[in-house]
Amino acid sequence: MENPSLLPLLDARMPLTEEKVAEAARLAGVPLAQAWGVVRYYPRYRGLPQGRLLVDDPVARSRGFARLREAADGTYPPLGLEAFSPIHVRFTPEGRFVEWAGGLVPFRDFRLPFAIGHGSRLIPPEPILSLAQYRALGGLKALSALRQGQGSPDGVIRAVEEAGLxxxxxxAFPAHVKMRAVAKGASPKYLVVNADESEPGNFKDRFLxxxxxxxxxxxxxxAALAVGAQKVYLYVREEFEAAQTGLLSATRELEEAGLLPVPTEVFRSGGLYICGEETALLESMEGKRAEPRLKPPFPxxxxxxxxxxxxxxxxxLANLPLLLQEGPGAWRARxxxxxxxSGDVARPGLYELPLGxxxxxxxxxxxxxxxxxxxxxxGGAAGVFTRDFAFPLRFKERLPLGAGALVAFGGGVDLWEVLLGLVHFLKEESCGKCFPCPLGTAVQVELVKRRERNRALVRDLAETLRGSLCGLGQSAYWAYQSLLEVEGAA
Structure with missing residues (x-):
């Protein structure tokens, strides 16, 4: 049996003192030095900014950022609120709040307005927050069928492979390859839902x-039954408090109804962009600094x-019930x-569209x-600028689709200001573990500040960043390079 994880133990003892940190370290079974390293690494332990904070996302950068910044006490990284940007949050000793509709809404109560969702398969006709609602919508059919022996774990994996998910x-890694590899592994095994959505411009996971x-x-x-996992962890972004509460409630409902075949736990993330990298995520769950691991071995x-x-x-994972109910062929056809x-469009929101x-x-x-x-x-900070409006939105194409963020910028926008926000974000979010990333992202900020268009310098920057340990550094120059290409094509 593993020791309790350090992060939840620290969270339960806020505000921290030397005695509380020592107690958490003892209960987690980790050295005191490791515990203090974690405390000084994650923002919520070392002290979050206070006051009225401007959410610094690509849309805010396109809407007179300097003026907006002057009216705030500081800035905060993107929160999946780009459909309503520019937007402010308030951090006070009493809690964290979103400035909304002329008032303050606590993070624990704030959900994205349902009206921004447009779709019919992954997006429900109304918010589905109870088990009765979900079952009335036809939910749990695929899970019930599998539990009743109307399918098999290997059949689930074969369906995922046939669908090409x-x-x-x-x-955009083939889902079935990871599933089959875990299924072949020895127990105990785990499934972790990566809900640490931190990419600027993305709010799809938050909405779901x-x-x-x-x-x-x-x-x-x-997926857990298909691979033989003994436990499911939902690793949810630290700021998505309403989502954490909703998942806890939904899990309890399933358990009370006898419909939770695998123990499931909601895990509050470390609160950093790097926590979205799967191995850094696992490090944080184990009570360490969220730093990417060397691969192989893979998770x-x-x-x-x-x-x-x-x-x-x-x-x-949200696609699996749909895929199994419709069948791989029908699912893949649409x-x-x-x-x-978000950005300069009349109806910013979440749109469910066919790939391509x-x-x-x-x-x-x-x-x-x-x-x-x-x-x-x-694709966000780890993405590109483009004017190729005929580009088919699907994976494995000339341009990286990423997680599906599209931020539009009109004719009057200073794209260099937008880029400066992106490169500053990447510099601040670098974990610092490998040499190329913290060096390259810091140099990149200075190049963008002076609006350097020397392509040879950018090529040198790219060579440096490509040597980074994980995707944060390896893709950090894409937006810069692509902006030069867009300018050259104008």
């Missing part, structure tokens, strides 16, 4: 967690506590993908006019 977290938690849970349980071989672990994105569309939809068509669905735009940021 790719991971929706950004890497806040409005359709039972769908995510059913998908996670299906499917040696993941959480050294055991085979399946780490999958929220949207990836393969759905969620796109977070042209970029221009996606923008028009949201009330955007491609011919009036300078560019679109595709």
């Amino acid at each position: 790719l991971g929706r977290g950004g890497a 967690l806040e409005h359709h938690p039972f769908l995510v849970l059913e998908g996670a349980l299906l 499917v071989e040696q993941g959480l506590w050294g055991r085979p672990t399946l780490v999958q994105n929220v949207e990836t 393969e759905p993908k969620l796109f977070s569309i 939809t042209p970029l221009g068509e996606a923008l028009r669905r949201a009330g955007g006019e491609p011919e009036e735009l300078q560019a679109v940021l595709l």
Whole structure:
């Protein structure tokens, strides 16, 4: 039996003192030095900024950022609120609040407005926050069928393979490959739902967690049964307090109804962008600094506590009930993908569109006019600027689709200010473990500040960053390089 994880033990003892840190370290079975290293690493332990904070996302950067910054006490990283940006939050000794509709809404009560969701398969007709609602919608059919022997664990994996489901977290890795590798591993095994959505411009996972938690849970349980996992962990972004509360409630309902075949726990994330990288996520769950591991071995071989672990994105797992009910062929014929569309469009929101939809068509669905735009940021900070409005929005194409964030910028926007926000974000969120990333991201900020267009310098920067340990550093130069390409094509 593993020791309790250090992060929840520290959370339960806030505000921290030397005695409380020592007690948490003892209960977690870790050296005191490790515990203090964790306390000084994660923002919520070392002290969050206080006051009225401007959420510094790509949309805010395009809406007179300097003026907005002057009216705030500081800034805070993106929170999946780009559809309403610019927006402010308030951090006080009494709690954390979103400035909303002329008032203050606590984080624990704030959900994205349901009206921003547009779709019919992954997005429900209304918020589904109770088990009765979910079952009335036809939910749990796939899970019940599997538990009643109408399918098999290997059959689930074969269906995922036949459908060609790719991971929706950004890497687009074949889901069945990871599932099969974990299924072959020795017990105990784990499944971790990566709900640490921190990419600027993305709010798809947040929407699903806040409005359709039972769908995510059913998908996670299906995958857990398919690979033989002994426990499911939902690793939820630290700031998504309403989502955490909703998942806890949904899990309790399933358990009380006898419909929770695998023990399931909600785990509050470390609160950093790097926590979305699957091995850094596992490190934080084990009570360490969220730093990427060397690979191999991969998590499917040696993941959480050294055991085979399946780490999958929220949207990836949310597709499993649909895929199994419709059948792989029917699902693949209309393969759905969620796109977070914000910026200079009339109806910012979350749009469920078939993979392969042209970029221009996606923008028009949201009330955007491609011919009036300078560019679109595709994929967030780890993405690219483009003016290719005929580009088909699917994986494994010329441009990286990422997790599906689309931020549109009109003719009057200073794209260099937007880029400066992105590169500053990447510099601040670098974990510092490997040499190329903290060095390269710091140099990149200075180059962007002076609006350096020397392509040879950018090529040197790219060579440095490509040597980084994980995707944060390896993709950190993409937006910079692509902006130069967009300018050259203008």
